[in-house]
Amino acid sequence: MSAIDSKTIQRIMAAYGHLDGRDLLVALIKGELTGRIAVTSSFGAESAVLLDLVAEVDPATPVIFLDTGELFDETIAYRLELERRLGLTNVIVARPTAEELAEAAELWRVDADRCCELRKVRPLARAVRGFDALVDGRKRAHGFEREHLSTIEDGVGVLKVSPLANWSAEEIEAAFVARDLPRHPLVAQNYRSIGCWPCTSPVEAGDSPRAGRWAGKAKTECGIHTLVLGRDGSGI
DSSP, X not given: OOOOOHHXXXXXXXXXXXXXXXXXXXXXXXXXXXXXXXXXXXXXXXXXXXXXXXXXXXXTSOEEEEOOSOBOHHHHHHHHHHHHHHTOOOEEEEOOXXXXXXXXXXXXXXXXXXXXXXXXXXXXXXXXXXXXXXXXXXXXXXXXXXXTOOSEEEOSSSEEEOTTTTOOHHHHHHHHHHHTOOOOGGGGGTOOSOOBGGGBOOOXXXXXXXXXXXXXXSOOOOSTTTSOOOTTOTXX
């Protein structure tokens, strides 16, 4: 099946690029891309805000969750809590194959990029086949490669949608309070961006939320947001 073409992506970007948050989700999930859009979520420190908006728009929207085999137990429990609390009815758990897990064992110690490819990038590429657009929780406030993030971007074969790209840390916090959303258990221990346990650490006050990911290394992204993802899963 062919990927969404660049002309269509450019048209959607022009038509809806000025929207964000719930307005953008409504326009795409309930209109332009009905049945062809999915959410990718780590069920991490800030995930509840986006997932709550998605649930308001359509709780049956596919939500793809990557279980890498190295997640914190708290993350697994939090995913189940949010799923019940928000009424999400279509959470899809994507996992590495047995062969990928065997190759990735302890690989985080010596080659974090390859570990991420096996545990995250490849399983996601398989899980998103058939979708024209992927919604994520990235924000410019995270810094690093995300500093100039737009709400809609051309992912070459897939539309990348970041409804909270413009939201500040204060706006995210306000949404948690106003909506009475449960917190990831590790947030109380100063974890502000939560991935696999070997490569995630708490951060100091004032640090970027993602400073605790692959701390001490030049690496700042796992690769799932920078991979070119066609609807056929190409790129793996």
